[in-house]
Amino acid sequence: MNCILNTNEQEELLLGYVSAKLDPETARTYSRHLSSCERCRTMVEMQKILDESLDDWATPTLSENFDQKLFARIRAEQEAPKPWWQALTNFNFGWKPAIPLALAALLLAVFLVRGPGQSELAQQQDGIKADEIEQVEKALDDMEALHALSTADTAPAAKESI
Amino acid sequence: MDNVTSVASIERDAELMLRVRDGDETSFALLLEKHRNSVIHFLYRMVQNQAIAEELAQEVFLRVYRSRQTYEPTAKFTTWLFRITTHLALNHVRDRRKDKLHDSIDEKIEDGAPRQLPTREANVEERLLRDARLGEVRKAIEELPEKQRGAVLMHKYQEMEYSQIAAILGCSESAVKSLLFRAYESLRSSLRQFSPGGNGLKAS
Numbered sequence: 001m002n003c004i005l006n007t008n009e010q011e012e013l014l015l016g017y018v019s020a021k022l023d024p025e026t027a028r029t030y031s032r033h034l035s036s037c038e039r040c041r042t043m044v045e046m047q048k049i050l051d052e053s054l055d056d057w058a059t060p061t062l063s064e065n066f067d068q069k070l071f072a073r074i075r076a077e078q079e080a081p082k083p084w085w086q087a088l089t090n091f092n093f094g095w096k097p098a099i100p101l102a103l104a105a106l107l108l109a110v111f112l113v114r115g116p117g118q119s120e121l122a123q124q125q126d127g128i129k130a131d132e133i134e135q136v137e138k139a140l141d142d143m144e145a146l147h148a149l150s151t152a153d154t155a156p157a158a159k160e161s162i
Numbered sequence: 163m164d165n166v167t168s169v170a171s172i173e174r175d176a177e178l179m180l181r182v183r184d185g186d187e188t189s190f191a192l193l194l195e196k197h198r199n200s201v202i203h204f205l206y207r208m209v210q211n212q213a214i215a216e217e218l219a220q221e222v223f224l225r226v227y228r229s230r231q232t233y234e235p236t237a238k239f240t241t242w243l244f245r246i247t248t249h250l251a252l253n254h255v256r257d258r259r260k261d262k263l264h265d266s267i268d269e270k271i272e273d274g275a276p277r278q279l280p281t282r283e284a285n286v287e288e289r290l291l292r293d294a295r296l297g298e299v300r301k302a303i304e305e306l307p308e309k310q311r312g313a314v315l316m317h318k319y320q321e322m323e324y325s326q327i328a329a330i331l332g333c334s335e336s337a338v339k340s341l342l343f344r345a346y347e348s349l350r351s352s353l354r355q356f357s358p359g360g361n362g363l364k365a366s
Contacts, residue, residue, distance in 0.1 A: 007343070008339065008340075008343065011339075011342075011343035011346065011347070012339065012343075015342075015346065042357070043350070045357065045358060046350040046353060046354070046357055047346065047350060049295065049350075049353055049356055049357070050299065050346070050349050050350055050353055051318075052292075052295075053292070053295045053296050053298075053299045053353065054299060054318055054319075056292055056295075056296045057207065057296055057299070057300065059202070059203045059206050059207070060206065060212045062198070062199070062202060062216070063216055066198070066202075066216060066219075066220075067191075067194065067198075069220065070194070070220050070223055070224070073220065073224060074224065074227055077224075077228075
């Protein structure tokens with residue numbers, strides 16, 4: 001006879017049945033099913049053998065100095081000097097929202113101290129310097145032109161006197 | 163059994179851990195006393211080596227202690243504890259698989275606990291049979307994928323519900339059921355030779 005249960009139902013009922021965790025009504029229904037389903041019956045038998053074997057699996061006795069070793073390691077960690085970055089990351093803030101607020105205030109202070117006024121002033125000063133250079137250059141050009149004109153004016157007079 | 167099921171006990175664990183957070187080392191010692199064996203037994207069955215199991219257990223409780231400042235009782239203490247334990251155990255099993263440092267099951271049995279037999283009286287033949295079955299089961303457990311292995315051990319020995327195993331392994335309940343069902347099926351298969359219709363002891 002083919003089993004009417006799907007694989008998950010089979011397994012869930014099987015585990016519950018073997019460990020006696022099914023409610024009485026479900027257990028009775030499953031028992032009736034077992035009497036007519038050889039596949040499920042074999043699964044139950046094998047699960048019982050498996051459970052028995054797992055129950056036989058004892059664990060070794062714990063080493064006597066387990067706790068002692070653990071507390072020694074804890075003490076060693078506590079006494080070891082902590083690197084500075086760990087002190088920063090471990091810092092315990094009493095009121096966590098204060099962190100972003102403090103950072104924002106710091107940024108604002110830096111912005112106000114360094115501020116845009118200063119950089120504009122610097123830009124203005126740079127502009128003034130450039131204007132001055134340009135003016136000097138222009139004045140030199142003008143002087144050169146005047147000098148050229150004055151030499152041109154005196155040259156014919158000299159020729160006439162000769 | 164190892165697990166803690168009563169609500170009062172769960173609350174007590176969280177309360178103790180909160181005291182540890184406030185610097186009370188006696189509470190840490192109480193938590194250690196209460197959960198030490200379940201952690202070590204789970205680790206021992208995961209790695210099948212006593213020295214490694216104890217070393218991993220030391221690491222588990224060190225991490226618990228280190229995490230005391232950030233501990234929040236949002237989940238059961240045992241769920242949190244076994245999340246740390248399972249994480250370390252799975253990493254160890256994966257690393258061992260990577261390094262291909264498998265010892266034979268016999269060597270590990272010598273290294274770890276001697277196979278212990280049930281307390282009830284048993285004749286030599288029955289003892290041999292049970293010994294052989296246990297040997298097969300241990301080998302089959304060692305061959306299970308690590309998550310299946312962890313799920314079976316938590317289900318069988320810690321008697322954890324599917325939901326708690328799911329919270330520890332970080333997967334859904336249906337995924338846990340699937341892991342468990344496949345694992346139990348593999349384990350039953352490993353014992354097929356010992357079925358009532360089988361040959362009994364395997365000729366080696």
